[in-house]
Amino acid sequence: MDNREILVDIKNLRTFFYTEDGVVPAVDGIDLTIHRGEVVGLVGESGCGKSVTALSIMRLIANPPGKIVGGEIFFHGEDLLKKSDDQMRLIRGDKISMIFQEPMTSLNPVYTIGDQISEAITLHQKIDSAEAKKRTIDMLHLVGIPEPERRFSQYPHEMSGGMRQRVMIAMALSCNPELLISDEATTALDVTIQAQILDLMRGLQKKLGMAVLIITHNLAVVAEMAETINIAYAGKIVESATAKEIFKSPRHDQRAIASHRGHGPVPLSHAQRLPF
Amino acid sequence: MRNFLVRRLLLIVPMIVAISLIIFILLTLQGDPFHQLLMNPHVRPEDVQILMHNWNWDKPLPIRYFNWLKEFVVSTFAPRAGNGWGFSLLAPGTNARALILQKLPLTLALSGGSILLSIIIAVPIGIFSALHQYGFGDNVGTFFAFFGMSMPSFWFGIMLIIIFGLKLHWFPISGMHSDMLPAGGQLVDFYAAPWLARLVNRAWYMALPVSVLSLLGVGGWMRYTRSSMLEVVRQDYVRTARAKGAPESVVIRKHALRNALIPIITLVGLTLPGIVGGAMITEQVFALDGMGRLTLQAVLGNDMFVAMAILMIDSLLVLFGSLLADILYAVADPRVRYS
Numbered sequence: 001m002d003n004r005e006i007l008v009d010i011k012n013l014r015t016f017f018y019t020e021d022g023v024v025p026a027v028d029g030i031d032l033t034i035h036r037g038e039v040v041g042l043v044g045e046s047g048c049g050k051s052v053t054a055l056s057i058m059r060l061i062a063n064p065p066g067k068i069v070g071g072e073i074f075f076h077g078e079d080l081l082k083k084s085d086d087q088m089r090l091i092r093g094d095k096i097s098m099i100f101q102e103p104m105t106s107l108n109p110v111y112t113i114g115d116q117i118s119e120a121i122t123l124h125q126k127i128d129s130a131e132a133k134k135r136t137i138d139m140l141h142l143v144g145i146p147e148p149e150r151r152f153s154q155y156p157h158e159m160s161g162g163m164r165q166r167v168m169i170a171m172a173l174s175c176n177p178e179l180l181i182s183d184e185a186t187t188a189l190d191v192t193i194q195a196q197i198l199d200l201m202r203g204l205q206k207k208l209g210m211a212v213l214i215i216t217h218n219l220a221v222v223a224e225m226a227e228t229i230n231i232a233y234a235g236k237i238v239e240s241a242t243a244k245e246i247f248k249s250p251r252h253d254q255r256a257i258a259s260h261r262g263h264g265p266v267p268l269s270h271a272q273r274l275p276f
Numbered sequence: 277m278r279n280f281l282v283r284r285l286l287l288i289v290p291m292i293v294a295i296s297l298i299i300f301i302l303l304t305l306q307g308d309p310f311h312q313l314l315m316n317p318h319v320r321p322e323d324v325q326i327l328m329h330n331w332n333w334d335k336p337l338p339i340r341y342f343n344w345l346k347e348f349v350v351s352t353f354a355p356r357a358g359n360g361w362g363f364s365l366l367a368p369g370t371n372a373r374a375l376i377l378q379k380l381p382l383t384l385a386l387s388g389g390s391i392l393l394s395i396i397i398a399v400p401i402g403i404f405s406a407l408h409q410y411g412f413g414d415n416v417g418t419f420f421a422f423f424g425m426s427m428p429s430f431w432f433g434i435m436l437i438i439i440f441g442l443k444l445h446w447f448p449i450s451g452m453h454s455d456m457l458p459a460g461g462q463l464v465d466f467y468a469a470p471w472l473a474r475l476v477n478r479a480w481y482m483a484l485p486v487s488v489l490s491l492l493g494v495g496g497w498m499r500y501t502r503s504s505m506l507e508v509v510r511q512d513y514v515r516t517a518r519a520k521g522a523p524e525s526v527v528i529r530k531h532a533l534r535n536a537l538i539p540i541i542t543l544v545g546l547t548l549p550g551i552v553g554g555a556m557i558t559e560q561v562f563a564l565d566g567m568g569r570l571t572l573q574a575v576l577g578n579d580m581f582v583a584m585a586i587l588m589i590d591s592l593l594v595l596f597g598s599l600l601a602d603i604l605y606a607v608a609d610p611r612v613r614y615s
Contacts, residue, residue, distance in 0.1 A: 089521050089522075092518070092519060092520065093521030093522075100515070100516065105511060105512040105513065106512045106516045107513055107516065110610055155611065171520060
């Protein structure tokens with residue numbers, strides 16, 4: 001067992017979506033533990049509730065239609081679900097930050113990338129704009145963007161997808177978060193760029209020591225990076241073990257299927273309707 | 277950007293030539309003012325002959341057209357007392373340019389004021405509606421938007437005149453300003469009053485017509501803002517802004533609104549011809565002497581040179597308005613670069 005301090009402890013999280021076609025229990029009782037500095041994988045097929053879990057931790061579920069209907073998310077022993085919007089805002093981007101799947105659309109097209117990263121810094125730290133600019137350039141350097149001074153004043157459309165995802169990582173790490181959530185961060189990139197971004201994230205995790213929650217449907221991604229792997233299926237965690245155990249003795253057939261090529265099970269027997 | 281501008285400006289030249297030809301042919305088809313003058317018993321036929329000769333109307337059509345276009349260009353770029361886009365039949369002794377310049381200030385105040393007012397009212401309502409989609413406020417806003425868009429301006433104008441003019445006596449029902457204004461304890465002539473008193477008086481007279489035109493405009497601008505904002509608040513970068521911990525007000529104002537306003541800003545360029553063109557119906561209802569009324573009178577009264585000059589200006593403004601829209605688009609959106 002892990003004897004590091006527990007950073008995040010999710011207990012029986014339930015997030016439902018209230019659509020015109022009925023209630024969709026996207027997350028239906030997920031339990032998940034992340035220790036300080038640990039890399040945790042959350043794997044599962046599309047629609048199993050991985051991303052909704054991440055957005056629930058950030059409290060970014062769009063309401064309506066979504067709502068966290070039950071459970072607890074302890075962060076340093078305090079329940080995030082009981083925090084006010086303002087308290088949560090101070091945690092977001094500072095203690096917990098997140099990288100999204102779509103690097104092409106996740107950056108605001110009308111502001112320079114420098115502005116956008118500096119904003120994340122000045123929102124949480126009392127520093128002047130010159131200092132923020134210096135920090136931003138350091139961050140761009142850290143994520144391996146060449147000529148960071150010049151890139152600082154470029155707009156997102158002047159960069160490739162891989163570069164933009166590096167910018168997103170720089171933004172997410174700019175306040176030294178204790179937890180980084182990577183929601184399919186490499187899925188939209190082509191394979192060589194995927195490998196570069198994963199290498200970068202692994203290197204930064206070793207260097208900065210933050211905990212990382214990697215959400216993906218690609219077992220190969222977590223196999224390399226994660227210490228613990230959780231497998232989600234139809235809104236629940238069906239298996240949780242160290243990476244070694246999981247690949248040595250698969251218990252749930254979904255993983256056996258997922259690790260081969262083929263069709264995943266259709267969870268219609270559990271949730272009546274999946275409108276997305 | 278400079279190449280783009282030069283190319284667009286050069287393209288305007290052949291376009292305006294084609295437009296001027298169409299305007300000239302259409303308006304001369306309905307008869308020329310000289311023959312109308314011949315029927316006037318107070319005008320001697322010899323004078324009409326001289327006038328026709330001066331305006332080359334005794335020559336074939338292509339020469340008439342060419343001379344009119346030359347006159348238009350020359351008196352636009354080199355205005356002198358002697359020229360001015362052609363003479364006016366309905367206001368003898370004056371020319372089209374003098375007439376238009378005389379009507380323009382009122383129309384600029386009326387149309388410019390109402391467009392400004394409708395944008396100021398509509399944009400916040402549109403944003404609110406988008407952020408509370410299908411809520412009570414959104415439904416009320418949408419109801420009034422459609423109410424304004426479907427309201428005939430002449431009927432709404434008459435209703436305002438009846439309610440606020442005749443029944444309540446809050447606002448004057450027609451005209452542009454009072455004849456006399458109180459100044460220093462006594463009544464003085466309008467033009468002798470201090471500028472502030474004149475401005476307040478004019479605003480008081482403009483209140484009802486500007487309200488009519490604004491109500492017509494608010495609906496459109498509000499719906500544009502609402503749909504633009506609805507599209508933007510669902511974008512991934514708005515979620516990114518929330519994820520970095522920005523307060524909701526910053527998320528909306530800085531990240532969403534800036535993007536949502538891009539299409540609105542470009543639409544502003546396209547309102548340019550409307551600001552100068554005037555509001556024919558509303559000016560008529562409120563007996564205002566502006567461009568809309570002048571256009572109507574010139575076209576109905578066969579005041580050919582005045583009508584042609586107004587149509588030329590409107591066409592030029594449409595062309596320059598769409599150019600302005602393109603420029604504003606590039607200014608507002610860094611992704612847009614012309615080359």
